Amino acid sequence: MKIIGSLTEISRQAAKWQRQGLKIALVPTMGCLHEGHLSLMRQAAAVADRIIVSIFVNPIQFGPNEDFGSYPRQFQTDCELAEKEGVHAIFSPESKDMYGDSFQTKVHVAKLSEGMCGADRPGHFDGVATVVLKLFHLTLPDFAVFGQKDFQQLAIIRRLVIDLNLKVEIIGCPIVREQDGLAMSSRNKYLLGESRSQALCLSKAIQTARKFVAESQQQVPAATVISQTREIIAQAGGKLEYAVVVNETTLENETIVTPQSMLAIAVKIGGTVRLIDNARLFPEPE
Numbered sequence: 001m002k003i004i005g006s007l008t009e010i011s012r013q014a015a016k017w018q019r020q021g022l023k024i025a026l027v028p029t030m031g032c033l034h035e036g037h038l039s040l041m042r043q044a045a046a047v048a049d050r051i052i053v054s055i056f057v058n059p060i061q062f063g064p065n066e067d068f069g070s071y072p073r074q075f076q077t078d079c080e081l082a083e084k085e086g087v088h089a090i091f092s093p094e095s096k097d098m099y100g101d102s103f104q105t106k107v108h109v110a111k112l113s114e115g116m117c118g119a120d121r122p123g124h125f126d127g128v129a130t131v132v133l134k135l136f137h138l139t140l141p142d143f144a145v146f147g148q149k150d151f152q153q154l155a156i157i158r159r160l161v162i163d164l165n166l167k168v169e170i171i172g173c174p175i176v177r178e179q180d181g182l183a184m185s186s187r188n189k190y191l192l193g194e195s196r197s198q199a200l201c202l203s204k205a206i207q208t209a210r211k212f213v214a215e216s217q218q219q220v221p222a223a224t225v226i227s228q229t230r231e232i233i234a235q236a237g238g239k240l241e242y243a244v245v246v247n248e249t250t251l252e253n254e255t256i257v258t259p260q261s262m263l264a265i266a267v268k269i270g271g272t273v274r275l276i277d278n279a280r281l282f283p284e285p286e
């Protein structure tokens with residue numbers, strides 16, 4: 001497995017693979033890898049000949065009061081985990097190389113970036129769309145693999161690819177969870193003591209909503225699902241940042257739960273750790 005920091009070198013490597021007729025899959029990450037990330041690498045291996053995993057804590061997607069400085073970093077362990085998955089190259093650039101002093105271009109996917117995490121984290125998705133487009137240019141992927149965990153991000157990237165006619169196929173992968181239901185996240189490392197069990201309120205709210213929809217004989221108003229969610233989060237002592245029922249593609253709010261409806265929530269646990277989770281509300285077809 002190659003470990004590449006230089007932008008020129010990753011471009012050269014990707015171009016070489018492309019010339020050799022090898023299909024490239026990119027898995028963009030911020031490191032601190034867990035089973036969720038590894039599942040994306042396995043998906044990448046199933047479709048492509050060469051897997052590039054980027055590890056880059058992207059400064060421009062963090063707000064001034066967010067956890068850029070303290071975001072968990074474990075580069076050596078990440079390289080070992082990726083190598084075991086058969087990854088061909090880790091791309092881990094320096095911020096100063098990605099964003100020189102005169103950097104001034106941002107990619108803005110307008111409507112899809114407005115609600116949910118975009119409302120709570122102004123500028124976040126511009127930072128994400130910008131770095132993803134740069135990574136695509138640098139690594140020339142035929143496929144790029146993202147998690148459904150960041151489902152607003154996935155919708156934005158899909159839009160970006162269509163709008164800018166990018167020649168990359170976006171693959172979305174299901175959320176990988178801990179045994180007790182907590183969606184895996186690098187930020188779970190912040191959950192100490194009581195916070196860890198408190199954090200279960202996200203998956204509990206989602207399971208409750210799915211069960212309610214599955215058992216309901218009539219159409220379910222989104223407002224009912226949202227108020228049940230609020231209650232579960234409040235009971236657990238979490239601070240709800242948002243709970244929405246939205247269409248999975250347009251991210252527009254829905255009033256009635258449909259097969260395309262997603263419940264998406266963001267909760268602050270212990271006053272500081274911001275977690276997200278989501279799921280389709282209708283039962284999966286048999």
Ligand code: AMP
Nearest residue numbers: 029030031036146147149150175176184
């Ligand atoms: P991050 O390192 O948090 O920026 O995430 C990198 C990629 O891994 C994104 O596409 C995430 O959606 C995905 N990811 C993060 N957590 C999970 C999870 N629990 N299950 C599946 N994919 C995940």
